[in-house]
Amino acid sequence: MVAxxxxxxxxxxxxxxxxxxxxxxxxxxxxxxxxxxxxxxxxELFGFLGPNGAGKTTTINILTGLARxxxxxxxxxxxxxxxxxxAAQHLIGIVPDESNxxxxxxxxxxxxxxxSLYGVQKSEGIVRAKELLEQFDLKEAAHRKFAGYSKGMKxxxxxxxxxxxxxxxxxxxxxxxxxxxxxxxxxxxLIAELQRAGTTVFLTTHYIEEAERLCERIAFLVKGQxxxxxxxxxxxxxxxxxxxxxxxxxxxxxxxxDKLAVTFPDYEFQTISFEQVRVESADIINIGPLIRFIExxxxxxxxxxxxxxxLEEVFVRITGIELNSVGREKEKAKGS
Amino acid sequence: xxxxxAFWSIVRKDxxxxxxxxxxxxxxxxxxxxxxxxxxxxxxxGLESILTLLPGVIAISILFGTTSMLAVTVTFEKNxxxxxxLLLAPISxxxxxxxxxxxxxxxxxxxxxxxxxxxxxxxxxxxxxxxTVLPAIVLIAISSTFLGLLIAxxxxxxxxxxxxxxxxxxxxxxxxxxxxxITSIPTLLRPLSYLFPLxxxxxxxxxxxxxxxxxxxxxNFAIIAGFxxxxxxxxxxxxxxxxxx
Ligand SMILES: Nc1ncnc2c1ncn2[C@@H]1O[C@H](COP(=O)(O)OP(=O)(O)OP(=O)(O)O)[C@@H](O)[C@H]1O
Ligand SMILES: [Mg+2]
Numbered sequence: 001m002v003a004x005x006x007x008x009x010x011x012x013x014x015x016x017x018x019x020x021x022x023x024x025x026x027x028x029x030x031x032x033x034x035x036x037x038x039x040x041x042x043x044e045l046f047g048f049l050g051p052n053g054a055g056k057t058t059t060i061n062i063l064t065g066l067a068r069x070x071x072x073x074x075x076x077x078x079x080x081x082x083x084x085x086x087a088a089q090h091l092i093g094i095v096p097d098e099s100n101x102x103x104x105x106x107x108x109x110x111x112x113x114x115x116s117l118y119g120v121q122k123s124e125g126i127v128r129a130k131e132l133l134e135q136f137d138l139k140e141a142a143h144r145k146f147a148g149y150s151k152g153m154k155x156x157x158x159x160x161x162x163x164x165x166x167x168x169x170x171x172x173x174x175x176x177x178x179x180x181x182x183x184x185x186x187x188x189x190l191i192a193e194l195q196r197a198g199t200t201v202f203l204t205t206h207y208i209e210e211a212e213r214l215c216e217r218i219a220f221l222v223k224g225q226x227x228x229x230x231x232x233x234x235x236x237x238x239x240x241x242x243x244x245x246x247x248x249x250x251x252x253x254x255x256x257x258d259k260l261a262v263t264f265p266d267y268e269f270q271t272i273s274f275e276q277v278r279v280e281s282a283d284i285i286n287i288g289p290l291i292r293f294i295e296x297x298x299x300x301x302x303x304x305x306x307x308x309x310x311l312e313e314v315f316v317r318i319t320g321i322e323l324n325s326v327g328r329e330k331e332k333a334k335g336s
Numbered sequence: 337x338x339x340x341x342a343f344w345s346i347v348r349k350d351x352x353x354x355x356x357x358x359x360x361x362x363x364x365x366x367x368x369x370x371x372x373x374x375x376x377x378x379x380x381x382g383l384e385s386i387l388t389l390l391p392g393v394i395a396i397s398i399l400f401g402t403t404s405m406l407a408v409t410v411t412f413e414k415n416x417x418x419x420x421x422l423l424l425a426p427i428s429x430x431x432x433x434x435x436x437x438x439x440x441x442x443x444x445x446x447x448x449x450x451x452x453x454x455x456x457x458x459x460x461x462x463x464x465x466x467x468t469v470l471p472a473i474v475l476i477a478i479s480s481t482f483l484g485l486l487i488a489x490x491x492x493x494x495x496x497x498x499x500x501x502x503x504x505x506x507x508x509x510x511x512x513x514x515x516x517x518i519t520s521i522p523t524l525l526r527p528l529s530y531l532f533p534l535x536x537x538x539x540x541x542x543x544x545x546x547x548x549x550x551x552x553x554x555x556n557f558a559i560i561a562g563f564x565x566x567x568x569x570x571x572x573x574x575x576x577x578x579x580x581x
Contacts, residue, residue: 118426
């Protein structure tokens with residue numbers, strides 16, 4: 001345990017590359033980002049995990065200079081971004097949530113162009129573009145127009161375009177959304193490799209497993225607020241010894257959870273939906289009486305399964321939200 | 337230095353991706369040719385009138401060539417979000433917008449020479465003061481491009497950009513003294529003429545090509561240059577306000 005903690009207690013914490021405090025951004029009546037603060041150490045792989053609309057993209061947009069904060073302080077590599085959003089752009093690489101390269105240009109030309117935007121000399125840009133196309137299995141498509149690429153190819157080229165100028169900090173906005181399992185694995189591998197090579201990575205995702213596998217520290221973002229930020233080991237620690245189950249049934253009504261809590265005071269219950277309740281306990285969960293009780297309420301239990309201690313568990317515990325996409329991702333992973 | 341690599345690369349990419357495409361080349365060439373033909377034939381009153389028509393035809397060629405380009409290079413890229421790449425690049429917004437407009441300005445200047453080459457075959461251009469015509473062409477191209485830029489950064493869709501720019505372009509043909517002097521425009525409308533930079537550019541061309549300018553040339557140059565600066569900075573301000581949310 002001690003070893004695990006010391007491995008993940010980042011030494012880079014003392015050497016923050018990104019410092020954010022009290023950051024707020026509102027769009028008309030929506031508060032997209034609500035007073036968040038965090039730091040990302042040099043060389044760290046930091047994850048921003050949250051459901052749709054949590055404010056992940058908005059945060060990236062503000063940090064990279066595409067949006068203006070309403071209030072708050074941001075420093076990147078010591079440079080004050082809230083005042084001059086252009087100040088740190090030369091240090092930054094961005095992979096936006098949408099693959100937004102130039103449809104008219106070929107893959108190769110797109111990469112060369114993106115390199116030149118950061119002042120990379122033409123000859124050097126060509127070398128790097130070729131390398132990246134090779135690395136991403138896009139060599140065959142190098143001289144085809146971006147418009148004709150498949151979704152996954154577009155995603156890969158967009159990632160290549162984000163790193164061609166060798167940025168110190170890489171912002172990845174849901175890099176693996178909408179692509180097949182093999183490509184997603186390839187991309188995760190690449191992200192881990194970039195970090196090993198010293199790049200600081202800021203990753204947003206709503207795939208919990210992705211965050212768990214890749215990140216050193218994670219911030220849980222819900223409705224524009226950070227509900228928890230900690231190292232993966234620390235996040236997992238409190239549930240390591242706890243037992244948890246997910247019970248599924250046909251529509252159980254809104255008060256089932258309360259009734260369960262009264263009848264089984266030793267367990268903790270949490271409503272996930274009208275069809276699912278999460279049960280947690282420090283000791284073994286005795287499933288028989290639980291199922292009987294639920295069925296006595298006139299509902300049919302369809303499944304009861306043990307939950308392994310995972311970040312998904314932690315996320316649900318802390319936020320009360322189940323990220324539906326996680327299930328899908330698991331299905332996909334099994335399928336491969 | 338690094339910013340200039342980005343600058344030239346943007347200009348080159350726009351040329352490659354948009355300007356040198358057959359539809360745009362033909363649009364850029366056929367349009368001026370059609371205007372030229374139409375006016376030269378219509379005039380019918382003998383070839384010396386070509387000199388009085390030439391300034392207007394040059395101006396129209398530049399105006400249509402430049403303004404229609406911005407709808408593509410700016411509005412289209414804004415819509416498919418590739419413009420965000422440029423906003424995220426470590427290049428100042430001013431230099432970035434100069435790069436985005438540089439190609440269009442060049443395109444406008446090239447367009448201006450289509451009617452000039454035609455006229456070369458049809459009439460004697462020996463009395464034309466080229467040293468004045470050339471900077472005037474460049475300034476007309478710059479001011480028209482920046483007008484197109486202002487429109488492009490004020491709308492959201494490509495078709496809006498096109499509609500909106502026609503809303504300006506067609507009245508400008510009549511209000512800016514292209515084919516008849518602004519002194520013959522009804523007094524009520526005349527103040528409008530002075531609101532368009534093209535008025536001053538065309539006046540310079542009239543002076544340099546057939547000696548009939550209304551205002552003094554230095555004043556014309558100063559005003560059109562002023563327009564360029566104002567249009568550019570208003571556009572930059574709009575981008576700051578509307579696109580960096
Ligand atoms: N330009 C905008 N105008 C108005 N509201 C906006 C704008 N951009 C974001 N929002 C709102 O801000 C909130 C946060 O959006 P954001 O895109 O940052 O979420 P996200 O965490 O990236 O979600 P997703 O996982 O769907 O990408 C949402 O409620 C969204 O509707
Ligand atoms: Mg997003």
